[in-house]
Amino acid sequence: MMESWSFPPDYDSEYFPDPDSRYWFAERETMDPGAREAAIIERIQDVMHYAYAHAPFYRNKWDEAGVHPDDINSLEDFERVPVVNKAELRQSQEDNPPFGNYLCVPEDDIHHIHGTSGTTGRPTAFAIGRGDWQTIANNQARVMWGMGLRPGDTIFIGSVFSLYMGSWGTLIGSERLHAKTFPFGAGATGMTARAALWMQMTRPKAFYGTPSYALHLAETAIADGIEPKDFGLELLFFSGEPGASIPSVKNRIQELYAAQVIDCGTMAEMTPWMNAAGSKETDGMLLWQDMVYTEVCDPTSLARVGWGKQGTPVYTHLERTSQPMIRLVSGDLTHWTDGSDNPCGRTYPRLPDGIYGRIDDMFTIRGENIYPSAIDGVLNEIPGYGGEHRIIITRDGAMDELLVRMDAEQEICASEDDREGLRQNAEKKLGAVLGVRARVEIVSSDTIPRTDFKARRVIDDRDLFKSLSSEAGEP
Amino acid sequence: MMESWSFPPDYDSEYFPDPDSRYWFAERETMDPGAREAAIIERIQDVMHYAYAHAPFYRNKWDEAGVHPDDINSLEDFERVPVVNKAELRQSQEDNPPFGNYLCVPEDDIHHIHGTSGTTGRPTAFAIGRGDWQTIANNQARVMWGMGLRPGDTIFIGSVFSLYMGSWGTLIGSERLHAKTFPFGAGATGMTARAALWMQMTRPKAFYGTPSYALHLAETAIADGIEPKDFGLELLFFSGEPGASIPSVKNRIQELYAAQVIDCGTMAEMTPWMNAAGSKETDGMLLWQDMVYTEVCDPTSLARVGWGKQGTPVYTHLERTSQPMIRLVSGDLTHWTDGSDNPCGRTYPRLPDGIYGRIDDMFTIRGENIYPSAIDGVLNEIPGYGGEHRIIITRDGAMDELLVRMDAEQEICASEDDREGLRQNAEKKLGAVLGVRARVEIVSSDTIPRTDFKARRVIDDRDLFKSLSSEAGEP
The missing domain is CATH 3.40.50.12780 (ANL, N-terminal domain)
Structure with missing residues (x-):
């Protein structure tokens, strides 16, 4: 044996x-x-x-x-x-x-x-x-x-x-x-x-x-x-x-x-x-x-x-x-x-x-398949990123819109110019990787709650804030 | 062996x-x-x-x-x-x-x-x-x-x-x-x-x-x-x-x-x-x-x-x-x-x-040795007690005062008479068991936070709210 x-x-x-x-x-x-x-x-x-x-x-x-x-x-x-x-x-x-x-x-x-x-x-x-x-x-x-x-x-x-x-x-x-x-x-x-x-x-x-x-x-x-x-x-x-x-x-x-x-x-x-x-x-x-x-x-x-x-x-x-x-x-x-x-x-x-x-985490924006992990990957490579974000999918008239709300390091938040620079940089990099335009909103660090466990980051606002949550329980 | x-x-x-x-x-x-x-x-x-x-x-x-x-x-x-x-x-x-x-x-x-x-x-x-x-x-x-x-x-x-x-x-x-x-x-x-x-x-x-x-x-x-x-x-x-x-x-x-x-x-x-x-x-x-x-x-x-x-x-x-x-x-x-x-x-x-x-949990009020467990015991025998309390020791001039803040069941709280009845009953019973007068204050249920772990109930206010806490860690 x-x-x-x-x-x-x-x-x-x-x-x-x-x-x-x-x-x-x-x-x-x-x-x-x-x-x-x-x-x-x-x-x-x-x-x-x-x-x-x-x-x-x-x-x-x-x-x-x-x-x-x-x-x-x-x-x-x-x-x-x-x-x-x-x-x-x-x-x-x-x-x-x-x-x-x-x-x-x-x-x-x-x-x-x-x-x-x-x-x-x-x-x-x-x-x-x-x-x-x-x-x-x-x-x-x-x-x-x-x-x-x-x-x-x-x-x-x-x-x-x-x-x-x-x-x-x-x-x-x-x-x-x-x-x-x-x-x-x-x-x-x-x-x-x-x-x-x-x-x-x-x-x-x-x-x-x-x-x-x-x-x-x-x-x-x-x-x-x-x-x-x-x-x-x-x-x-x-x-x-x-x-x-x-x-x-x-x-x-x-x-x-x-x-x-x-x-x-x-x-x-x-x-x-x-x-x-x-x-x-x-x-x-x-x-x-x-x-x-x-x-x-x-x-x-x-x-x-x-x-x-x-x-x-x-x-x-x-x-x-x-x-x-x-x-x-x-x-x-x-x-x-x-x-x-x-x-x-x-x-x-x-x-x-x-x-x-x-x-089932995958969502589609204007014909592109988007995985939340791809967004996580892009943001983590951007200097000044504070470490947490949310992905919000909205419908503006007939068009789906992708909004990424990300927090920034404290020094960045202190300057309006730095915030705007971070915002534009993030929009450019997200667009390049995802193939669709993403709007980015910068919030101060600590605004988005941290989680001790599995982060849930996608909010699908097309259907009255129905949250996309996947089955938990798997290590 | x-x-x-x-x-x-x-x-x-x-x-x-x-x-x-x-x-x-x-x-x-x-x-x-x-x-x-x-x-x-x-x-x-x-x-x-x-x-x-x-x-x-x-x-x-x-x-x-x-x-x-x-x-x-x-x-x-x-x-x-x-x-x-x-x-x-x-x-x-x-x-x-x-x-x-x-x-x-x-x-x-x-x-x-x-x-x-x-x-x-x-x-x-x-x-x-x-x-x-x-x-x-x-x-x-x-x-x-x-x-x-x-x-x-x-x-x-x-x-x-x-x-x-x-x-x-x-x-x-x-x-x-x-x-x-x-x-x-x-x-x-x-x-x-x-x-x-x-x-x-x-x-x-x-x-x-x-x-x-x-x-x-x-x-x-x-x-x-x-x-x-x-x-x-x-x-x-x-x-x-x-x-x-x-x-x-x-x-x-x-x-x-x-x-x-x-x-x-x-x-x-x-x-x-x-x-x-x-x-x-x-x-x-x-x-x-x-x-x-x-x-x-x-x-x-x-x-x-x-x-x-x-x-x-x-x-x-x-x-x-x-x-x-x-x-x-x-x-x-x-x-x-x-x-x-x-x-x-x-x-x-x-x-x-x-x-x-x-x-070291024992405290002394006007010469009487008081154990928090005795107060817990009395309250738990009183009908209408909501299940949680705090013991506050204050000094009113030269005299130490014992205040017991206890919560009451919801039905009791609804009636002013019932609250007052509960208050008087609790004061009488505490006095009889402890051998010193205790003032009782009734608060509504859910006012006092419950604990998942070891309840800490004594607040010694004689020394600027210094909390009497005993070493935790023992089962």
Whole structure:
């Protein structure tokens, strides 16, 4: 059995690679992609047979689609398996409360309960089995090893511990790695200022949180006279938002902390959500296909797109026994490469720019498709930008208008000329990248509220301020 | 080795008692108190020799006091060991950052970092070793078993996950118990209303948090049209505040939720902090002396007081290897009995009224010693009380005056007569219990902010609104 690769998995909780090894599981991480695909097909068959036997949800769905686990003998066959979307999971839990008819383990095996925030309707409950919890810890530790983290390192977790799986996955990965885990959390009044003090005091090697929060934390520290570079961080790793793969945001964070930034994270449902993650040597995100098999698919046909092409990730658990997700469609937006040039030598496909948007975040202005992440990217490259903005889409008569309200650094705000200069510069650069005219409005710094969590920046005013909000709950 | 009682401890992570057993470790919990004391002396010798060898903090302190581990052959001898107070721990960490010269394990063995909130000065960092983390989990699971919790039960944790050890201790105890752990947390905007929805959806058997928060949660649920009784809770267990042993507060919570209330918790430094905890059959708190040896001491002589007498708890870890606390003086206030009549049959001493105040919370008005917990107790028995209050001490000329500002239920506030009736009733009852006149001011419900955490209710206005705040950080 290659490095404990089986279904269900059976990881040795005492296993550690050689400290000098770049890889946790050298064979699984660097094997020939064709050989890996052959093994993935076996795992898919295992998990599909398991789900067919234990989950009426899958049995009914597949029977209806005329698909049976026995028929899936290639990755192309697998593309015929109907995808799962979040609305179906919600419906299943509404019909079979609280955990849905895709639980697959006895209720007494449930170890942890978590869930989505339910911002777009009924929340979804995650029931994670005792065995899965160990599997998740092992997988997250393995990815964190790839980031260069080692036993004894101090890892500071600056994200809220509640429903959100991001914090918990990092926690148990860090514990399994035998790091010094500092689960500081976030979200309550005054916590950010205290986080800065504790980081100054304990000098962690790594920080985990969301990119927005890391920027907010740096601002808070600086305002309190603490220099974020003095935390001594070597690494910040992020999930929950696209920012860490947007070059301008990434650079800004790297400069503020004088430390490396690594992006990771897919969806809470897919925990071990680090199944897409960068490594110490490789930017963007590797798809750790032997934990979770990821297809980047055409949003309509839901078949894989070619290397270099853009699509939406569709995820399949290869190692989960409680609530396994089989072809869960994310609705996120990315593009992928075959990863043959990954500097770290891992032979996984790669998302060179991470996961940078939502299919449904995209909006259209006068025929141009606009992604909010593109606007974020432009603004972060403009000197004088204060760090926060809102995107407001209005209709002026028959024409849609794009208004970007951005804040400016304090010195800029002091001078009318500087403000106007910033405004014109931002309009010019946005126009060049987006292909449509954007009006820019400059506001003083601190006018736009910062968020501890996922920034929501688009206001669609065409339909009476209906806010475009995407489903939260994914790390 | 009696049920893994040794130093350092070596618990079997797979051990479970018979499901019908009232006790996790029947022998340790029900043994003859004299025999237990003899064993405790052995454990004290073990931990003192260990600390003397590994911690300059203890070696210096004891050398200076002329005390050596070899000399401690009775519990009376042990009373000569100088106590440790929190200021010394802070100083040790300031001199030997970040974990102080009482760490006792190699830095690489540190598993988790937590700490105090630092409301009264430099915070203290807790560095908890990997082995200790398992010991703590086993001990907390054992106490929770005594509360009637069993594998497969759903335990909802409604307290913040950050520095605060209360949440983490409950988490790992619940995990070790093989409960379904739902670590929901608390503290961020909107979380309370969502907590109510999730409890309605998942129907946990038990809730953990602070008494103030349980009251706030019930109010929030009722305001949202959710009946807390419908959560189906059987048990709420509490730490972090004295409330759960104050009969009126306890009764109020029991009525709101139609469930049993159990009090527990000593200090974060003493984790496994459930070393003082009630059981399913026994009210108040048992002192689980084989985990943490507790002496209730005269605050001046720091020798034990007799059964039935009031004093301050002084705690000694018998099973911790990282940062063991040996005679840590709490500054809390309690009284104890020998526990020979404990309904559950455990032979531990008992704190019949829990831990109900702080030595330094006490204030004096015209010669009478007043404990805030006594005022809390009186108000909670008065019909029409809205659930929150503040205690304001003013000086009117030469005389100290006690003002209690309390809120009233909405119906009361609507009528001037009812308000005045409530005011007079409260003044009469407070006067009778406190022995001094208290002026009462009635304010409408929701005027006084609720707290998610430990309620701070005393405002000493004699010294320009200097707030009497006690050190936070203890569960």
